[in-house]
Amino acid sequence: xxxxxxxxxxxxxxxxxxxxxxxxxxxxxxxxxxxxxxxxxxxxxxxxxxxxxxxxxxxxxxxxxxxxxxxxxxxxxxxxxxxxxxxxxxxxxxxxxxxxxxxxxxxxxxxxxxxxxxxxxxxxxxxxxxxxxxxxxxxxxxxxxxxxxxxxxxxxxxxxxxxxxxxxxxxxxxxxxxxxxxxxxxxxxxxxxxxxxxxxxxxxxxxxxxxxxxxxxxxxxxxxxxxxxxxxxxxxxxxxxxxxxxxxxxxxxxxxxxxxxxxxxxxxxxxxxxxxxxxxxxxxxxxxxxxxxxxxxxxxxxxxxxxxxxxxxxxxxxxxxxxxxxxxxxxxxxxxxxxxxxxxxxxxxxxxxxxxxxxxxxxxxxxxxxxxxxxxxxxxxxxxxxxxxxxxxxxxxxxxxxxxxxxxxxxxxxxxxxxxxxxxxxxxxxxxxxxxxxxxxxxxxxxxxxxxxxxxxxxxxxxxxxxxxxxxxxxxxxxxxxxxxxxx
Numbered sequence: 001x002x003x004x005x006x007x008x009x010x011x012x013x014x015x016x017x018x019x020x021x022x023x024x025x026x027x028x029x030x031x032x033x034x035x036x037x038x039x040x041x042x043x044x045x046x047x048x049x050x051x052x053x054x055x056x057x058x059x060x061x062x063x064x065x066x067x068x069x070x071x072x073x074x075x076x077x078x079x080x081x082x083x084x085x086x087x088x089x090x091x092x093x094x095x096x097x098x099x100x101x102x103x104x105x106x107x108x109x110x111x112x113x114x115x116x117x118x119x120x121x122x123x124x125x126x127x128x129x130x131x132x133x134x135x136x137x138x139x140x141x142x143x144x145x146x147x148x149x150x151x152x153x154x155x156x157x158x159x160x161x162x163x164x165x166x167x168x169x170x171x172x173x174x175x176x177x178x179x180x181x182x183x184x185x186x187x188x189x190x191x192x193x194x195x196x197x198x199x200x201x202x203x204x205x206x207x208x209x210x211x212x213x214x215x216x217x218x219x220x221x222x223x224x225x226x227x228x229x230x231x232x233x234x235x236x237x238x239x240x241x242x243x244x245x246x247x248x249x250x251x252x253x254x255x256x257x258x259x260x261x262x263x264x265x266x267x268x269x270x271x272x273x274x275x276x277x278x279x280x281x282x283x284x285x286x287x288x289x290x291x292x293x294x295x296x297x298x299x300x301x302x303x304x305x306x307x308x309x310x311x312x313x314x315x316x317x318x319x320x321x322x323x324x325x326x327x328x329x330x331x332x333x334x335x336x337x338x339x340x341x342x343x344x345x346x347x348x349x350x351x352x353x354x355x356x357x358x359x360x361x362x363x364x365x366x367x368x369x370x371x372x373x374x375x376x377x378x379x380x381x382x383x384x385x386x387x388x389x390x391x392x393x394x395x396x397x398x399x400x401x402x403x404x405x406x407x408x409x410x411x412x413x414x415x416x417x418x419x420x421x422x423x424x425x426x427x428x429x430x431x432x433x434x435x436x437x438x439x440x441x442x443x444x445x446x447x448x449x450x451x452x453x454x455x456x457x458x459x460x461x462x463x464x465x466x467x468x469x470x471x472x473x474x475x476x477x478x479x480x481x482x483x484x485x486x487x488x
Contacts, residue, residue, distance in 0.1 A: 003072060006044030012112035013038055020343050024303050027188040027268045029095075030339075039122050043071035045114045049106035053329040054116060057104025059458040060093075061480040062086045064101060064116055071119055080127035083120060086478070088157045088457060089199060091128070092182060094121025095191045097454045098292075098336075104329035128198065135205035138166040144471045147172060147229040149216050149412070152180025153453050154444025155235035156203065157460030158467070161477050163208050165468045170229070171208060174215040180237060182453075184262035187296050189303070193269065222415035231439050231467050234412065234426060235460060238445035242403040244288065248356025253364025257293050257402040264300050280304035284395045286367065287311045287345070288353055289402030292338075297400045299340030309345040310394070314384075316374060317349035350374075352386065356399065366396050408446040416440055425449050433463040434470070441467055 003009070016032040017023065023030035034042070046068035054064045063082050070079035083090050094117055105113035127133050144167045148155045151173040159169045177183055179196045204210065214220060216236075225232050241256050243249065260278050267274075280301035287297045290313030301309050318335040326332040341347065350372050357366040371390035375383040407424030419427040419436045428435045428442040435442055443463035444456040458480060468475035 003044035004048060006041070006072070007047040007107050007111065007114075010041045010045050012045070012115055013042060014115060015118060017339060023189070024299075024343055027192075027303060029189060029192050033122065033125075034118070039119060040072050040074060042115045043068040043119055045107065046072070047107050047114075051106075053104040053106055054101040054114075057329060057331070058101040059452070059455045059480075060086050060461070061458075062101065062120075064114075067123060068114065068116070068119060071123065076123065076126045077130070077132050079123045080132050083123050084127075084133075086480075087120075088160050088461070089153060090120050090124040091195050091199065092153060092191070093454050093457065094118070094124060095195070096182075096186060098452060100331050100452075100454070103331050106329075109328050133202065135202050136164060137206055138164055140166055141168060142166040142472065144168070144230045145170070145228070146467060146471075147225050147232045148235060149225075149232065150180060150235035150237060150444070150446070151175075151178035151210070151212075152182060152235060152237055152444065152456060154237075154446075154456040154460040154463075155180070155233070156199075157457045158233050158235060158443055158464045159208050159460075160203055160206065161461055161464030162467060163203075163206050165464075165472075165475065165477055167468070167471065169208050171210050172214050172216045172220070173210065173212045174219075176213055178210055178212060184265050185258065185293075185296075186265075187261065187300055188265065188268050189299060190296070193265075217409075217412035217415060222412060226416075226439065230471055231441065233433075233463055233467060234435075234440065234442040234446050235444045235456075235463075236408060236412070236446045238405040238408050238425070238450045240406045240409060240424065241401070242406050244353065244401055244403060246353060246355055248358055248364070248367075251356050251358040251364040252362050253358075253397055254356055254399045255401065257287075257289070257297050257400050260400055261293070261296055261300060264304075278398075280306040280309075280398055282307050283397035285309045285398045285400065286394060286396045287400045287402055289313070289400075289404070290315065290347070290349075291402065291404065293404070294400075294402035295338040295340045297402050298345045299338075299343060301398075301400070302340070302343045302345070306398075311341070311345050311347045312351050312353060312369070313347065313349045314352050314372060315349065317347075352384070353399075354391070356396075357393070364396060364399060366393055367399060368393050405445075405450045407449065418442075423449055430462075432466045432470075433459075434466065439470070441470075 018030040046065050052065045067079040067082040099117040101116050102113040146167050146169045148159045148171045151171050163169045281304045285301045285306045287294045320335050322332040351369050352372045355368040359365050371387040373385050426442040428447045433441045443459040465475050465477040468477050
């Protein structure tokens with residue numbers, strides 16, 4: 001695979017970025033692509049390792065050494081066929097996936113791993129540029145109808161797979177446009193929305209039906225879905241936000257990240273008729289939560305023109321190296337610094353917010369924190385302890401809560417009579433994605449809880465196979481690690 005000695009001859013080369021002072025003036029993507037020969041050299045670093053552990057790191061089971069080799073040899077169309085055989089939307093994962101495959105790369109044991117994610121993005125962009133990605137319309141229809149609830153990556157992947165099997169698929173989305181968090185959650189500077197739109201146009205040409213602005217469970221009930229469709233797949237995501245139940249949490253200026261980010265996505269899309277605008281302009285902003293959503297809030301606040309941006313994380317600062325107790329090829333909990341972090345935010349670790357402070361009009365003016373320590377005892381849950389004498393007051397006009405999600409909404413599940421776990425995820429077996437109600441399936445975050453985009457696509461593909469099998473008795477739709485190479 002690749003060039004036999006390529007990993008010794010070429011160093012990892014990442015995309016460059018437009019300088020901070022330029023990129024924060026707009027919401028455009030700001031990566032600067034490598035030249036074609038440079039990408040080929042990156043593919044050449046794939047080292048014919050014998051056992052490609054990158055496969056185990058990828059929830060989709062992407063055939064990574066195969067498409068790396070094709071890129072190295074300049075066979076871009078073949079690379080696109082290989083990539084699409086296991087991944088419906090590599091233009092999404094090539095921009096947004098944290099690349100667990102790279103953490104499992106054999107070369108990564110003692111060198112920088114192969115730049116798999118960037119190679120993936122270049123393959124799919126090359127394929128779109130050359131017109132190789134065309135609608136795949138089934139030869140005949142089965143007469144079976146399927147409702148997919150939610151148009152995020154899990155729902156879109158399930159719909160495309162089932163449409164290819166010849167079923168008639170309708171996607172229901174309560175927002176005004178399809179895409180789920182890809183559209184109303186991920187900032188445009190990480191993925192411009194024309195990237196979604198060009199793929200949606202392919203899906204529509206393939207015959208998938210979209211009904212937007214329809215809130216399933218309210219506008220259409222569960223019983224109606226069961227009457228109108230032969231099968232239903234719930235891909236609504238884990239959308240119940242985690243709150244911070246401390247004094248002052250009801251002050252104006254304490255805002256959920258998933259109110260702040262979707263509004264800005266709509267603003268960039270030209271929508272301005274908000275009941276109440278949430279802007280960071282000229283404000284001291286504190287983002288509470290150190291994950292990807294917190295990072296997205298930082299980059300957005302800086303583009304708003306915030307006076308200052310600070311980021312709080314309750315966990316201690318991780319090492320940049322792989323922790324000893326998380327050996328290769330497992331995913332390591334190491335310190336990750338995003339492009340947004342580098343745009344002007346100050347990060348604070350091992351810090352807990354105790355109280356929000358407001359003025360007489362109910363506006364947020366500050367908050368109080370304390371430093372914390374984690375007591376680790378083998379075999380037990382870590383214990384959080386406050387450090388005495390470390391209370392501190394911070395000036396803050398806008399506090400953005402980026403604390404993750406606690407589970408999925410229950411309205412539709414209650415109407416169907418579905419079993420749910422303690423985190424309000426829908427119970428559906430990983431063996432067949434079936435719920436306790438015949439003909440009703442679940443996939444993505446709504447089944448497994450908050451997770452990665454690559455897991456959502458994988459779940460959608462897996463669920464599609466089992467829905468097809470449920471309807472037809474058997475299925476030729478591929479499972480994880482399987483592919484159908486002619487499909488682009």
